[in-house]
Amino acid sequence: PPDLDDVAVTREVKTDLTEDVQLLGFDPPPAEVDVGGRLPLTLYWHAPVAPTKDYEARLSLVASDGTRPAEERAAPGRASYPTSAWRDGDVVRDGRSLLVPAAVSSGDYALSVDLFSRTGEQIGRSVTLMEVSVRAPQRTFEMPSVQHPVSARLGNQATLLGYDLSGEEVAPGQSFTVTLTWRAEATTETRTVAFVHLLDKEGKIVAQSDRTPA
Numbered sequence: 001p002p003d004l005d006d007v008a009v010t011r012e013v014k015t016d017l018t019e020d021v022q023l024l025g026f027d028p029p030p031a032e033v034d035v036g037g038r039l040p041l042t043l044y045w046h047a048p049v050a051p052t053k054d055y056e057a058r059l060s061l062v063a064s065d066g067t068r069p070a071e072e073r074a075a076p077g078r079a080s081y082p083t084s085a086w087r088d089g090d091v092v093r094d095g096r097s098l099l100v101p102a103a104v105s106s107g108d109y110a111l112s113v114d115l116f117s118r119t120g121e122q123i124g125r126s127v128t129l130m131e132v133s134v135r136a137p138q139r140t141f142e143m144p145s146v147q148h149p150v151s152a153r154l155g156n157q158a159t160l161l162g163y164d165l166s167g168e169e170v171a172p173g174q175s176f177t178v179t180l181t182w183r184a185e186a187t188t189e190t191r192t193v194a195f196v197h198l199l200d201k202e203g204k205i206v207a208q209s210d211r212t213p214a
């Protein structure tokens with residue numbers, strides 16, 4: 001088994017969640033995140049004695065009222081090496097990326113980790129890793145006026161309601177602004193990119209702008 005003093009951990013925790021699983025520490029994510037973004041971090045687990053059961057580790061954001069607007073469960077480390085296969089003294093590196101759903105409100109949350117049995121029973125204690133500040137945009141649900149209405153639904157995720165142009169004519173070398181107005185139709189875990197192309201009379205692309213709709 002590795003010497004625990006040789007394990008490079010950014011923030012030490014060294015807390016026993018059960019008698020056979022210890023959280024050594026973690027490499028933290030950013031302390032601020034926008035809704036729809038992810039919190040990437042690495043947990044470091046240690047087996048003081050060889051576990052005999054399979055556990056799942058829950059990573060979650062906990063609000064001040066105890067609710068968990070964001071959480072995920074997965075085997076510590078990787079599914080192909082469950083905790084029941086760990087040996088006495090093992091150290092297991094566990095990379096995570098927690099999605100913060102779009103519906104989460106702005107505010108401060110506790111980033112927490114705890115263990116569950118495969119049957120869904122919480123095991124041992126919960127550990128608070130750090131505080132995370134979530135930023136949510138100001139939302140509007142009223143249709144704004146647009147110069148050029150479109151109302152084109154693109155898949156199941158969004159509808160392009162229309163667009164505005166900063167000008168109808170532009171000289172070579174000049175830039176102009178295209179403002180797209182979207183309506184979200186569903187939440188998604190997949191990042192999307194909107195491609196805006198300027199075509200000449202032959203349909204060739206002469207200018208373009210590719211970015212996340214926002």
